[in-house]
Amino acid sequence: MEIGILAxxxxxxxxxxxxxxxxxANAWFNPxxxxxxxxxxxxxxxxxxxxxxxxxxxxxxxxxxDRDQVRSVQLASTSFPFEDRLNSGIVAQALNLGAEISSLxxxxxxxxxxxxxxxxxxxxxxxxxxxxxxxxxxxxTKVGSTLEMTSGDGAAALLVGTGKVIAKFIGGxxxxxxxxxxYRGQGFAYDYVWEERWIRDEGYNKIVPATLVGLxxxxxxxxxxxxxxxxxxxxxxxxxxxxxxxxxPEGAVRDNLHAVCGETGTAHSLVMLADAxxxxxxxxxxxxxxxxxxxxxxLFEATADLQRLPPRMGVRGYLARRREETNYNRFLAFNDxxxxxxxxxxxxxKQTALSTLYRxxxxxxxxxxxxxxxxxxAQFPKTNVxxxxxxxAFHTQTDHAFAETGGKVNSHTADQLTYSPDPPAxxxxxxxxxxxxxxxxxxxxxxxxxxxxxxxxxxxxxKDYDSQRGFTRYFWKxxxxxxxxxx
Amino acid sequence: MAxxxxxxxxxxxxxxxxxxxxxxxxxxxxxxxxxEEAIKDAGIEKNQIQAAWLATGIEEQHVGKSGVPxxxxxxxxxxxxxxxxxxxxxxxxxxxGAAYAVASGAxxxxxxxxxxxxxxxxxxxxxxxxxxxxxxxxxxxxxxxxSFAQVAAAYVAKHGCSAADLKQAMAHVSVKSHDNGSxxxxxxxxxxxTVDTVMNAPVVAAPLGLFDCCGVSDGSACAIVTTPEIAxxxxxxxxxxxxxxxxxxxxxxxxxxxxxxxxxFATTRIASxxxxxxxxxxNPREQISLLEVHDxxxxxxxxxxxxLHISPEGGAIKDVLDxxxxxxxxxxxxxxxxxxxxxxxxxxxxxxxxxxxxxxLLGRAGQRQRxxxxxxxxxMNLGGFPHQNVVSIGIVGRHGA
Numbered sequence: 001m002e003i004g005i006l007a008x009x010x011x012x013x014x015x016x017x018x019x020x021x022x023x024x025a026n027a028w029f030n031p032x033x034x035x036x037x038x039x040x041x042x043x044x045x046x047x048x049x050x051x052x053x054x055x056x057x058x059x060x061x062x063x064x065x066d067r068d069q070v071r072s073v074q075l076a077s078t079s080f081p082f083e084d085r086l087n088s089g090i091v092a093q094a095l096n097l098g099a100e101i102s103s104l105x106x107x108x109x110x111x112x113x114x115x116x117x118x119x120x121x122x123x124x125x126x127x128x129x130x131x132x133x134x135x136x137x138x139x140x141t142k143v144g145s146t147l148e149m150t151s152g153d154g155a156a157a158l159l160v161g162t163g164k165v166i167a168k169f170i171g172g173x174x175x176x177x178x179x180x181x182x183y184r185g186q187g188f189a190y191d192y193v194w195e196e197r198w199i200r201d202e203g204y205n206k207i208v209p210a211t212l213v214g215l216x217x218x219x220x221x222x223x224x225x226x227x228x229x230x231x232x233x234x235x236x237x238x239x240x241x242x243x244x245x246x247x248x249p250e251g252a253v254r255d256n257l258h259a260v261c262g263e264t265g266t267a268h269s270l271v272m273l274a275d276a277x278x279x280x281x282x283x284x285x286x287x288x289x290x291x292x293x294x295x296x297x298x299l300f301e302a303t304a305d306l307q308r309l310p311p312r313m314g315v316r317g318y319l320a321r322r323r324e325e326t327n328y329n330r331f332l333a334f335n336d337x338x339x340x341x342x343x344x345x346x347x348x349x350k351q352t353a354l355s356t357l358y359r360x361x362x363x364x365x366x367x368x369x370x371x372x373x374x375x376x377x378a379q380f381p382k383t384n385v386x387x388x389x390x391x392x393a394f395h396t397q398t399d400h401a402f403a404e405t406g407g408k409v410n411s412h413t414a415d416q417l418t419y420s421p422d423p424p425a426x427x428x429x430x431x432x433x434x435x436x437x438x439x440x441x442x443x444x445x446x447x448x449x450x451x452x453x454x455x456x457x458x459x460x461x462x463k464d465y466d467s468q469r470g471f472t473r474y475f476w477k478x479x480x481x482x483x484x485x486x487x
Numbered sequence: 488m489a490x491x492x493x494x495x496x497x498x499x500x501x502x503x504x505x506x507x508x509x510x511x512x513x514x515x516x517x518x519x520x521x522x523e524e525a526i527k528d529a530g531i532e533k534n535q536i537q538a539a540w541l542a543t544g545i546e547e548q549h550v551g552k553s554g555v556p557x558x559x560x561x562x563x564x565x566x567x568x569x570x571x572x573x574x575x576x577x578x579x580x581x582x583x584g585a586a587y588a589v590a591s592g593a594x595x596x597x598x599x600x601x602x603x604x605x606x607x608x609x610x611x612x613x614x615x616x617x618x619x620x621x622x623x624x625x626x627x628x629x630x631x632x633x634s635f636a637q638v639a640a641a642y643v644a645k646h647g648c649s650a651a652d653l654k655q656a657m658a659h660v661s662v663k664s665h666d667n668g669s670x671x672x673x674x675x676x677x678x679x680x681t682v683d684t685v686m687n688a689p690v691v692a693a694p695l696g697l698f699d700c701c702g703v704s705d706g707s708a709c710a711i712v713t714t715p716e717i718a719x720x721x722x723x724x725x726x727x728x729x730x731x732x733x734x735x736x737x738x739x740x741x742x743x744x745x746x747x748x749x750x751x752f753a754t755t756r757i758a759s760x761x762x763x764x765x766x767x768x769x770n771p772r773e774q775i776s777l778l779e780v781h782d783x784x785x786x787x788x789x790x791x792x793x794x795l796h797i798s799p800e801g802g803a804i805k806d807v808l809d810x811x812x813x814x815x816x817x818x819x820x821x822x823x824x825x826x827x828x829x830x831x832x833x834x835x836x837x838x839x840x841x842x843x844x845x846x847x848l849l850g851r852a853g854q855r856q857r858x859x860x861x862x863x864x865x866x867m868n869l870g871g872f873p874h875q876n877v878v879s880i881g882i883v884g885r886h887g888a
Contacts, residue, residue: 345615353620364624379743387743411641411749415633415692417612427627431745439627439874452644475625
């Protein structure tokens with residue numbers, strides 16, 4: 001039984017911040033930023049975080065796959081919205097995977113994703129079913145920093161298991177070295193970064209080659225046979241020189257997506273892997289590297305089953321779903337990097353009753369409503385009495401999941417009065433295909449796109465943030481189906 | 488078979504405070520202001536009132552819960568006082584309680600009083616409040632204009648009319664109400680505006696601009712009711728009686744069932760049909776003399792003309808632009824300025840509408856008095872959202888008509 005990757009998915013937020021806008025705002029202080037003012041980086045909408053992006057990447061990955069088979073969910077990130085609440089547990093609930101699964105959050109390093117993936121691959125044979133491995137990152141960076149320029153937000157998802165793998169796992173090699181290129185101490189909001197030249201010479205150029213030498217020795221694979229080299233690194237020419245040193249063909253070095261996305265932190269190795277899988281041909285070998293207090297190198301070989309995978313968005317699909325953001329102030333406000341006058345309406349207490357949330361977790365986090373077993377009417381929320389006026393039967397509703405059901409707009413507006421972190425608050429009635437409706441918040445869209453009849457799909461997003469208590473409240477919103485696939 | 492309360496209840500006296508930004512007044516001051524006018528008008532003593540209903544919508548902003556604030560403000564002599572809240576339709580709800588008490592024979596004199604002191608929030612518009620622990624987790628983030636604005640989008644989609652024509656008619660609705668409000672000394676807004684004012688106003692929730700929205704006001708209004716027989720015995724010759732009071736409350740159909748297209752108020756259609764039956768009105772377009780409807784937003788008033796079965800479906804734009812509902816039109820709507828200009832102190836609004844009908848029917852409306860003698864006045868008081876609301880319809884008229 002072969003072990004490897006069964007499916008992949010990715011998610012890149014729609015908004016792309018023009019780096020020029022960052023430089024224009026901050027070059028007065030740090031003129032060197034001018035040199036980095038090229039192209040764009042992805043940025044989360046105000047209602048996105050590592051958890052919501054992981055959910056979208058996972059949905060992309062699970063396209064056409066029976067979710068009931070998933071046995072575990074792991075989520076790697078260094079930007080979890082919760083320090084103590086299982087973040088992968090939120091994702092599992094959003095995906096409606098049921099309680100009979102295991103889950104784990106992996107963090108603390110930019111290498112968390114590759115290290116976690118290696119562990120899952122090693123345990124795959126005895127796992128009893130596919131593991132959903134997710135990596136998602138929304139790095140918090142200082143205003144005017146290099147990291148702000150080079151980072152992007154994004155997520156990747158891999159379904160790992162045995163059987164009809166699309167990429168066979170050939171082998172991996174790891175090194176653990178307490179090389180501190182940067183760190184973030186407990187209670188600190190931002191990373192503290194050491195000199196780039198030292199990171200390049202003593203870090204990448206020594207630790208990665210040693211790991212690769214070990215990998216090729218272990219696996220007996222010729223470096224020259226690598227077709228896709230996924231080597232995240234924002235420092236210029238490092239990936240190419242590492243390839244050369246290792247004997248990997250120059251043409252195998254994959255685009256690190258700096259121009260279109262930026263480096264998505266610990267998720268980036270897997271974002272690059274997902275991008276490579278979308279391009280790979282059967283038989284091609286893919287080498288993925290993760291760097292951070294050591295190094296992981298994982299080697300895969302694409303199989304013929306890769307071509308049988310149902311179409312999905314992947315990295316390129318989401319990159320194509322693009323909206324340029326040239327207003328740097330909006331980026332600052334979304335990331336709470338400025339003290340914005342939000343008005344008194346923003347002062348509303350947003351405490352979440354945890355007992356209410358738990359009781360209604362399937363409704364709120366999984367968007368599960370009801371379907372009347374007597375008349376067949378789908379409805380949200382699920383209630384004791386059927387809403388169909390010709391039925392109104394008591395206690396007839398069974399669970400009915402709406403998250404993957406498309407719909408259309410019945411009515412809409414753009415509300416300038418209600419408090420929204422990104423006014424106007426766009427919302428409207430969405431009528432689901434096959435019945436049921438929801439007066440829903442809309443996200444990732446402009447007023448100009450609004451029309452009755454517009455096709456929508458549901459996405460898992462931040463509903464409210466309780467700044468008094470640090471609690472993120474999630475729910476589902478509607479967004480134009482547009483380029484995104486519809487289930 | 489119940490036949491309703493037509494002509495079983497007479498309005499003995501009414502009062503209404505000045506509406507507006509009453510910075511120097513508390514809620515109890517406003518209650519006393521409305522009550523003193525009503526008790527004088529009724530010609531009875533305060534201690535003759537045997538039961539009272541208090542309407543407030545956002546009580547946490549001013550008086551707090553229960554019937555106590557009314558009992559306290561008026562020093563009512565330990566009589567039953569019930570506080571009612573049914574969104575913005577609370578005022579009519581208080582009136583319904585008092586009217587039913589009299590109609591049932593439970594008491595001879597009952598008081599309905601609505602009050603709202605909203606201008607202590609620190610910002611314009613209605614207070615932003617929690618919707619409850621579960622609702623806050625899934626209700627869309629939308630303000631009152633945000634929910635009502637959507638009716639316009641659905642209306643255009645359904646009737647295939649142009650959004651520009653609809654906006655033009657909506658502007659006419661507001662211009663007309665400002666004209667009317669300018670003749671009302673108790674109105675919050677007494678300025679005239681033009682169609683350009685409406686069109687060029689900042690957008691609040693597309694397509695609603697600032698002048699498509701009613702004011703948020705402080706104010707109070709009240710009614711003292713009795714039986715027509717007692718009213719006569721007190722020497723009243725010109726008696727205004729209640730013809731119908733009907734309420735329809737959404738049960739989730741509009742919000743959850745795809746049979747509602749979002750372009751109208753399902754509750755208004757049902758409540759008005761019931762009210763006409765109770766009042767014995769066969770053809771409202773011919774028989775209703777005056778309308779006071781819940782014009783929280785111009786679009787609400789416009790579609791309500793259809794939901795009250797007065798304009799044909801899809802025909803409100805034409806009727807509005809033809810001036811059918813103007814003060815000198817066939818059936819004046821908001822002859823006192825409406826919520827738009829008289830103002831909208833939530834709990835008081837339903838009673839304010841009845842107050843205007845009462846004045847008009849008695850020929851006491853001053854410079855805004857309708858020339859043709861009105862016979863039936865209809866009030867429509869709405870609370871909530873288009874997709875989930877409470878609608879109450881009141882019809883009052885000359886006793887015996």
